[in-house]
Amino acid sequence: MRRFTRTLVAAALTAAVVAGTAGWASGNSQQAVTGAPVGTAAWRADGLPDLEKLTADQVRDFFGALSPARQAELVRSHPGVVGNLDGVPPALRYAANSRTAGGRFAGQQILAYDPRGRGQAVLVYGDLAKAAHVAVIVPGSDVDAGNLAPLTRKATALREATGGRTAVVAWAGYTTPVGVGLDAATGDLAEAGAERLARFTDGLRAVGAAEPSLFCHSYGSVVCGLAAHEIKAKDLVVLGSPGMRADDVNELGTAARVWAAKDPTDWIDRVPHVEFAGLGHGTDPVDPEFGARRIAADDARGHDGYFAPGTRTLRTFAAIAEGDVR
Template structure:
């Protein structure tokens, strides 16, 4: 019976991971010069996967050069730097980028950075967005635990809404993003079954993570700078993961009403007492500074990702 259940779980994980590869591609608006990435079959070894995605980035770079798309060309040139590893990439529309920092297959701990609004290929490496945030987290985790093998995934795997748009007020983008995130987690579980996985979910990314919480299991889900998660409390997440929440004292998101009406808004504040999350100290950071080096927020995020719960600085409910 156990073997049968294990086979079912393995098959489900493979199906979700394969779906993640397919769903990572973005719909291109009319006139978009960039080609769809080639499909990479699930199950190929990581080095082959990284190589195939790198070729897709190279083709997009050539397109950007021919199209005189300076911002894209410069950004893709950075992605093509030696040693960088990507699980997925799509230049169309606002773009998708999924980067791996570290040895994913041999890691002792895996952290996934899930960004919020305004993420694009052209700002991926910025400290305030997925790639830059993941780099800061990986560096902090290694400083806290130099003997632990860590892998950090920078996951711009969904069409992040723009801050100045009505999309930022609804969970429409989060629904599709959650399916893709579930697929990523399933793939990570297949590639490395033993490593604990933490989801670090910033701003609108916390809505994405909440919707993916009842998918393939993770060990920690961390909401920070969150406008709400679309549920009333931790119990509604339907997950066995430890749920954390934090908010910097200078984060403007605290001014957002925590309500939901006619499909707009995201409900309960995850740092409130009634929500039931573990509250970590995020210090005095602003909305875009949770991964800023030297902050309490970054150190506590790293400690959570390392599974060192007892060392995490705690804060009171708001």
């Protein structure tokens, strides 16, 4: 009864915020980029397998049966497909995306690049094939191919905190909300992102990468929550979360360990943690009733400061990624 009453009050507050805040109607609505990679029609026209019918394992097997010369030929003739197809060996994806990105991310290992919309990109720091541990950072609002710096700073900070032993993936692989408008308050973009994230983790497993720890920031934690029952991960770490579209850990349907962090100066704490009439994302993951393992984040600052170098928060993230926290 207490939770029901609190939900009604918070829902009323959410409605008041929506009605009284111009930002909710700022005209920044985004259309999720989904579907097969750019260039799929030409791929099919060449008599190649229908991508939308292949699992990541089948993609791996298809490329594994090709000669090196044929693989290189497909990289040259169909870089948009090869570079964005989960299950393709990372080295081939890097080569393909270096062609399609046109030097946009010079010197980077680009695991995915999709120029549609605001653009999506996935960058890798370290060796996915050899690293004993893999971490994937799933960002929140405003991150895209043209604004990767906030995400790449987090990725490099986490990799350095592990002493370079963990391969870290900066996964801007979905259409994020812009600002804190209606897109950020609803789950539409997160649902589209969840499908992509689940496919991505399937691809990691298919190519033999270590089972990852996912670090899901802000709206990215909504994506992770919706994908949780399908993703292949050993840890789900949510930070600065507006909710995961679940009442508790059990509703996530995952065998991964679930962790939650929120620093006392994070403005996300003022967001009502409810889901009502399609608005809001549910229970705060740091709420004891949710059942996540709590990570102390007292030395983080603000909504975007969880990966600040030298903090205990970042050291804890690194220990989780390396399997040093039980």
